[in-house]
Structures are given as C-alpha cells and as structure tokens.
Amino acid sequence: MDLGECPKIHELALRADYEQAAKERDYGYVVDALQHLETFIADCDRKTELAKRRLKETQEELSEEAAAKAEVIHRLGEQIGTKLAHAENVGAEGNVEESLKLMDEVDRLKKEKSTVEIEYRNSMPASSYQQQKLRVCEVCSAYLGIHDNDRRLADHFGGKLHLGFIIIREKLEELIKQVEERKAQREREVEEREKERMVREKERVELERGQEEERRKEREQRSRSQSNKRRRGSRERERRGSRERRGSRERRRRSRSHSRSRRHRWVEDVGCRGHVSCTYSKALVK
Numbered sequence: 271m272d273l274g275e276c277p278k279i280h281e282l283a284l285r286a287d288y289e290q291a292a293k294e295r296d297y298g299y300v301v302d303a304l305q306h307l308e309t310f311i312a313d314c315d316r317k318t319e320l321a322k323r324r325l326k327e328t329q330e331e332l333s334e335e336a337a338a339k340a341e342v343i344h345r346l347g348e349q350i351g352t353k354l355a356h357a358e359n360v361g362a363e364g365n366v367e368e369s370l371k372l373m374d375e376v377d378r379l380k381k382e383k384s385t386v387e388i389e390y391r392n393s394m395p396a397s398s399y400q401q402q403k404l405r406v407c408e409v410c411s412a413y414l415g416i417h418d419n420d421r422r423l424a425d426h427f428g429g430k431l432h433l434g435f436i437i438i439r440e441k442l443e444e445l446i447k448q449v450e451e452r453k454a455q456r457e458r459e460v461e462e463r464e465k466e467r468m469v470r471e472k473e474r475v476e477l478e479r480g481q482e483e484e485r486r487k488e489r490e491q492r493s494r495s496q497s498n499k500r501r502r503g504s505r506e507r508e509r510r511g512s513r514e515r516r517g518s519r520e521r522r523r524r525s526r527s528h529s530r531s532r533r534h535r536w537v538e539d540v541g542c543r544g545h546v547s548c549t550y551s552k553a554l555v556k
Contacts, residue, residue: 296452304445311442314435318411325404339390343416344405346383347423350376354420355428380420390416410435 291297353376361369403416410432414423426432 300445300448300452304442304449307438307442307445311439314411318406318408321406321411321413325406339386340403340405340416342386343383343390344414346379346386347414347416347418348427350379350383350420351423351425351427353379354424358424358428376420407432409439 288297288299292299353372357369357372357376360372404413405416406412407414407426412426412431414426418426
C-alpha cells in the first residue's frame with residue numbers, strides 16, 4: 271500500500287511549538303488527526319472484510335475441526351513471526367540476551383505449531399491438505415498462508431507495512447482516548463461554569479431581594495413618618511382651632527361684659543335727673 275508523499279510540513283521545531291501551545295489551548299488538530307486515521311483504518315478494515323468474503327467464496331470450506339486447527343496454526347504463526355522479527359531488531363541493537371530469550375520462545379512456539387500442523391493434516395484428506403489455505407491479516411489486510419515458513423512470517427510481521435498499521439492503530443486508540451478525555455474535561459468545565467452561573471444568579475436574586483426589602487422598609491418608614499407628621503399637623507391645627515375658639519369666646523365674653531358695663535353706667539347716668547354736666551351721659555343720650 272503506497273500512500274505517496276505526505277503533503278504536510280514535518281518539522282520537529284514546529285511540532286515542539288505545537289505541543290507546548292496545545293497545553294494551554296485546544297486547536298482542534300487532534301480531532302482532525304483522529305478523523306483522518308479513522309478513515310484510513312476503516313478503509314483497511316473494509317478491504318479485510320472484502321478479502322475474507324472472497325476467500326470464503328473461492329476456497330474449499332473446511333470442517334469444523336479442521337477450521338479450528340487452522341486458526342490455531344495461523345495464531346501460532348503470527349506469534350512466531352512477531353517474536354522472530356522482534357528478536358532480530360533487539361539483536362541488531364546489541365541486546366543479545368533479550369534476543370536469545372525471544373529465540374527460545376520462538377523455538378517453543380515452532381514445536382507447538384508442528385504438533386498442531388500434524389493434527390490438522392490428519393483431520394482432512396491429503397488432496398485438500400496440499401491446497402494453500404489463506405487467511406487475511408487483521409492488522410494490515412495482507413494475505414497469509416497456512417504453510418508459510420518462519421522466514422516468510424517474520425518478513426511479514428516485521429515488515430514496514432504491518433508495523434506501520436500497528437503504529438497507526440495504536441495511535442488511533444491513543445487519540446480516541448485523548449479526545450474522550452478532552453470532551454469529558456470540556457463537559458466538566460461547562461458544568462462548573464453552569465454551577466458558577468447559578469451561584470451568581472442566586473446571589474444576584476438574593477441581593478435584589480435584600481435591596482427590595484430595604485426599599486420596602488424605607489417606604490414604610492417614610493409612610494409612618496409622613497403619617498406622624500400629618501397626625502401632628504392635625505393635632506396642631508386642632509389646638510390652634512381650639513385656641514382660636516377659646517379666644518373668640520373670650521372676646522365675645524369680654525364684649526358682652528363691656529356692653530353690660532356700658533349699659534349699667536348709662537342707666538346710672540340717666541338716673542341723675544338729667545344732670546347736664548355729665549359728659550358721658552350726654553354722649554350716650556346723643
């Protein structure tokens with residue numbers, strides 16, 4: 271599978287800058303990479319399923335026992351090829367002891383595979399056994415044969431195509447986990463902001479309720495004050511009216527008393543037998 275040259279820019283300095291900046295802000299490139307890898311892996315899985323259906327149509331169907339033995343042979347062959355390729359890599363790096371341990375495991379798996387192959391050969395006719403039974407690699411969709419030797423298996427499982435698909439699938443799982451964690455983090459942040467908003471809204475409502483209560487008390491206090499002023503004004507007017515009424519009665523009383531006094535003096539003067547020298551009597555007579 272040749273995808274050609276990548277059109278993106280690959281620079282370690284830019285990658286380091288992005289990794290540093292991504293700690294403070296989500297630029298969305300992780301989601302873009304996730305979608306790209308999902309499309310790539312989905313296409314590979316589609317080809318794998320198509321190849322499986324093609325093999326099922328073209329190859330002779332095995333019995334249940336033979337099919338189970340063939341599956342075990344494929345699984346052991348995959349383990350042998352993977353460990354053999356890994357042993358070669360660690361040996362090339364200078365880790366001889368680890369390479370020898372892996373080769374011992376490869377030898378053990380080879381013996382186990384040989385035993386299963388004998389059982390597989392005995393479970394089916396010789397003519398059918400000679401036919402190459404293929405299977406499809408679940409990782410890279412390449413064809414593998416049940417009679418492939420260890421070198422062929424090592425070349426496949428240690429090849430760039432197979433290892434590249436392993437890296438892509440592992441990276442895809444990592445990105446899925448990363449996106450889910452970021453999504454959960456955003457949901458927590460939204461929930462926290464919503465809680466803070468509700469707390470602020472509650473505080474605002476309580477503040478407005480307190481202010482409204484204070485304004486109500488002020489209005490009641492002003493109303494009581496105005497009522498007291500009106501009552502005091504009414505009592506003051508009543509007192510002034512009472513004083514005015516008492517003064518009016520007093521003036522009338524004094525006026526009546528003065529009138530009675532003048533009439534009394536007039537009667538006395540008139541009774542003076544017409545004494546013409548009494549000025550007051552004359553004035554009254556006139």
